[in-house]
Amino acid sequence: MLFKYRIVNVYLLLVFAVVVKCQNTVNRPCRVKSTGANGVCKVDRSCPKAQQDAESGIAPTICEILVSSIYVVCCEGATVSNVQASENSFLNGENNENNDRIVYESGEDSNLSLSERKCMEYNKDTVQRVEVIPLLSDPKPSGVLITKCKFDSVPLVVGGKPALPGEFPFMAVLGYTTTDSNVQWNCGGTLISDFYVMTAAHCVITKFGRPVLVRLGELDLSKDDDNSLPEDFGVSNVIPHPDYHPLSKNNDIALIRLSRQVKFTNFIRPACLWNTFNVRQNSAIATGWGATENGGSTVDVLQKVSLDLLEMSICDRTYGNLKYYKNGLPKTMLCAGKLKGGEDTCQGDSGGPLTVTKEDNQCIFYTVGITSFGRMCALENTPAIYTRVSEFIPWIEKTIWQ
The missing domain is CATH 2.40.10.10 (Trypsin-like serine proteases)
Incomplete structure (x- = not known):
């Protein structure tokens, strides 16, 4: 990755200052600071009393800040309710067995392509859906999507810089056998399913031969990781696009089937x-x-x-x-x-x-x-x-x- 080696003065005005904890926040007992009354932590749009106080200039008691200006506030007089969450929800403290469907965007699943449905399936643990009741004359529960991953890296501003552990969990590196039977890492790739990595066709039709090893969860190729990462996978099949043209590089895409199924983690x-x-x-x-x-x-x-x-x-x-x-x-x-x-x-x-x-x-x-x-x-x-x-x-x- 090429970038200029120079000092850059960047003034950060709170570009992204929300760290999502959210462990067991909704439905947690709380106390309203302005009145001392007991309450229950609720998503702000589900608490009419908090909105009324805010309109009167009384600051609500914040239990948690979620994302996109969504707050969990201490709601006076509220009771604990049944909160709908995904199977990986942080709201209930443990996995539930309902396998609730997660909807990322409006529309029915039938309108999504197969790859979009797989996207939802593979990433269900990065969001959770919280049901809230909007303040309308005819209220119907609606969903609020909350991101769950730890996204606290500094946004890219200028140049290139080293990645952080787990920042790009889909990243793959392809290994090729050298003349002395060692492995040389010559190309990158992208994990796109539990069995397949996507790469360029010119990375599987090369003077080095085809890749023999795929490494996932890697950050630093020079050292081993203490948390059993990275993981190496053999290659069971290499599939370049049938219309790939080596000279023009048109249709420069290939798929690599791994020798065993990938178990997803925070790093992979x-x-x-x-x-x-x-x-x-x-x-x-x-x-x-x-x-x-x-x-x-x-x-x-x-x-x-x-x-x-x-x-x-x-x-x-x-x-x-x-x-x-x-x-x-x-x-x-x-x-x-x-x-x-x-x-x-x-x-x-x-x-x-x-x-x-x-x-x-x-x-x-x-x-x-x-x-x-x-x-x-x-x-x-x-x-x-x-x-x-x-x-x-x-x-x-x-x-x-x-």
Whole structure:
């Protein structure tokens, strides 16, 4: 991962200052500070008395701050109620057996693609649904989604920097057998199910041969972890896209089936797949163990960098002189980088993910791109090319879930 080595003065004005604890908060007994009366902790929109006090200028007693300006307040006169939660809810202190469905966005499950349903299934422990009664004349319970993962890393502002343990639990690194029978880590990948890792096709059709080992839960390749991480998996099958073109790098995507099922943890969990052509976010996060300078050596510690998602016309100008792209880059590709230069993916980052999150849940990462190719790393006005994941959803779904 390439970035400029320079000191940057960044003034942080409380960009993200909410740490979600929430252990057994809702329905917990409490005391209202302004009156001394007994109460029960409730989501604010379920407590008419607290809203009335707030309108009168009386500050509510806060039991907990959740997310998106949702508060749990001490509600005077309230009683303990049955709170609906997911099987992984922190509200009941232990798993329940109801397997309540978690809805991430409006709409019925029948309207979701197979990969979207799998996204919900794999990430059910990162959110929980709390039923609240809105203050309406005809109240009906509605759901509030609360993120549960520990998201307390500093947002990416400039340049690249080392990742934190568990920050990118979907990250994979691919190992290849060397002439002296050792393992060399040459490409990245993305865990997308309990059996499959997604990578670039040029990472499985290489001069090194095909990968023989996939490592998950890795942070620092130079040392072992004390908590039984990382985990190594053998490779049972390698599936490059049938229309992959090695010279033009078109359809540069492949799937790797692991030799055994992955057990999800806080350090190992799949990323979701971005399903639509357009990406609403303006930037994305690239991760990998690639070189930190053009032509340099790869690094041991996983790096992260924020890159701008750019119009394809910009990359058309950069790569249009190549014979394969005289009519423009295909829609299966994505253009990303920093036009000012200085930040980029580089050698060794191939096959790794380009990901985004949504405002309502920064615990779930969506893979929008796969690191494919570029010119010299981090040159000014020279962004890189990524495989556009949304264009391959039918092939991925058919290959790994049907």
